[in-house]
Amino acid sequence: xxxxxxxxxxxxxxxxxxxxxxxxxxxxxxxxxxxxxxxxxxxxxxxxxxxxxxxxxxxxxxxxxxxxxxxxxxxxxxxxxxxxxxxxxxxxxxxxxxxxxxxxxxxxxxxxxxxxxxxxxxxxxxxxxxxxxxxxxxxxxxxxxxxxxxxxxxxxxxxxxxxxxxxxxxxxxxxxxxxxxxxxxxxx
Amino acid sequence: xxxxxxxxxxxxxxxxxxxxxxxxxxxxxxxxxxxxxxxxxxxxxxxxxxxxxxxxxxxxxxxxxxxxxxxxxxxxxxxxxxxxxxxxxxxxxxxxxxxxxxxxxxxxxxxxxxxxxxxxxxxxxxxxxxxxxxxxxxxxxxxxxxxxxxxxxxxxxxxxxxxxxxxxxxxxxxxxxxxxxxxxxxxxxxxxxxxxxxxxxxxxxxxxxxxxxxxxxxxxxxxxxxxxxxxxxxxxxxxxxxxxxxxxxxxxxxxxxxxxxxxxxxxxxxxxxxxxxxxxxxxxxxxxxxxxxxxxxxxxxxxxxxxxxxxxxxxx
Numbered sequence: 001x002x003x004x005x006x007x008x009x010x011x012x013x014x015x016x017x018x019x020x021x022x023x024x025x026x027x028x029x030x031x032x033x034x035x036x037x038x039x040x041x042x043x044x045x046x047x048x049x050x051x052x053x054x055x056x057x058x059x060x061x062x063x064x065x066x067x068x069x070x071x072x073x074x075x076x077x078x079x080x081x082x083x084x085x086x087x088x089x090x091x092x093x094x095x096x097x098x099x100x101x102x103x104x105x106x107x108x109x110x111x112x113x114x115x116x117x118x119x120x121x122x123x124x125x126x127x128x129x130x131x132x133x134x135x136x137x138x139x140x141x142x143x144x145x146x147x148x149x150x151x152x153x154x155x156x157x158x159x160x161x162x163x164x165x166x167x168x169x170x171x172x173x174x175x176x177x178x179x180x181x182x183x184x185x186x187x188x
Numbered sequence: 189x190x191x192x193x194x195x196x197x198x199x200x201x202x203x204x205x206x207x208x209x210x211x212x213x214x215x216x217x218x219x220x221x222x223x224x225x226x227x228x229x230x231x232x233x234x235x236x237x238x239x240x241x242x243x244x245x246x247x248x249x250x251x252x253x254x255x256x257x258x259x260x261x262x263x264x265x266x267x268x269x270x271x272x273x274x275x276x277x278x279x280x281x282x283x284x285x286x287x288x289x290x291x292x293x294x295x296x297x298x299x300x301x302x303x304x305x306x307x308x309x310x311x312x313x314x315x316x317x318x319x320x321x322x323x324x325x326x327x328x329x330x331x332x333x334x335x336x337x338x339x340x341x342x343x344x345x346x347x348x349x350x351x352x353x354x355x356x357x358x359x360x361x362x363x364x365x366x367x368x369x370x371x372x373x374x375x376x377x378x379x380x381x382x383x384x385x386x387x388x389x390x391x392x393x394x395x396x397x398x399x400x401x402x403x404x405x406x407x408x409x410x411x412x413x414x415x416x417x418x419x420x421x422x423x424x425x426x427x428x429x430x431x432x433x434x435x436x437x438x439x440x441x442x443x444x445x446x447x448x449x450x451x452x453x454x455x456x457x458x459x460x461x462x463x464x465x466x467x468x469x470x471x472x473x474x475x476x477x478x479x480x481x482x483x484x485x486x487x488x489x490x491x492x493x494x495x496x497x498x499x500x501x502x503x504x
Contacts, residue, residue, distance in 0.1 A: 072230075077232070083500040086213075088220075122229070123225060
């Protein structure tokens, strides 16, 4: 096992989620033309937490929520050692002309977001697409992609990993937090 | 499990239950893809697939070709009728020539049982068996399993009867293996001349009375009478005439009504092409319990899943 460091504790985590939610409300007003789309698998938790907070604050319960799977849009089929498992794409609305917010937990190289854009555009032509992430790993981008909403920016070594741990994760400790691990401990 | 153990798909026989479920679950996601406004994903952008059909086929070949195109693979087609096979070239030579043109994956249908296994032992690209003679037709069994899963949720304990020409049917063998691995109870039904004796040893029920078979089952998978494989010339036919076959074994509305008198409903499947009025009556084929066109739709999704899973092992 390598070293694990908590970089966001449960209290800060909650504050950060709330801030992101308020920023979205500020920008999107009544969400009438907005869709929040979580990227499978890990962006989906963040998207549902954010939409819960937004619905609580605004009193609305009809915000469009979707899940987007990008497996078939990846560009690394031949490079990968193991095959990622495909998950569900659930977009119970037309993205045509909507203001879409793509949501993921960690932004690293930007390749996932590139794939997500392709996957999203296969469903129609949104009016605009924004990106919200909990963690932005700066200086590690391989494509020209920047998020509009950022929970926390971190500058870390390329052989370290950031993991967002949700309270409901299997073999988690029941607390929302973010931790930094070195690659050698990636056996979980 | 996220990967298949073998680099080929030669038959259902070599697959575990977990692998069958992996293919079917992946196919469900691809079915979502082919029902979107844009029915194409860029997954296999730089992969070239050769479809080698040494035996006639419309549905399977179109289905594979569509599956490959929906995955953005490059596709080349080959059919024996218009090829060097008629000039005496061997199978292995033909395939090596095609591979020399840098093909990544081969889908093959061949009239000889075991042709896909033979080829897999001699070339080193993934081979997908699209039917080898009277042996196996794995993607058909997988699409049938997907169609049943959609209808019933799961296959455990499901009673499936396969009616018709079991002797010449690769669909029957692949289906029996696949259904049994997924927990279903299988019966074969047909004239004794069309059911080889060894089928009983596979753990399936053997029934020669269609009415008893229908009374037993939840699903009837009706197979085509393979007119081209019934011998001919001096060969003694397996049944007297098509008319007699229809009278004895044709699945008709009256037979179904009788079997369903207890209140159950029988789902009707057919791998195609249908001989209407021989093994299946038109009003049954077009009836509300027929999932025949779902099977065709699922065929594309299943073949996308198989090619996707095998192509992921190609490496850089």
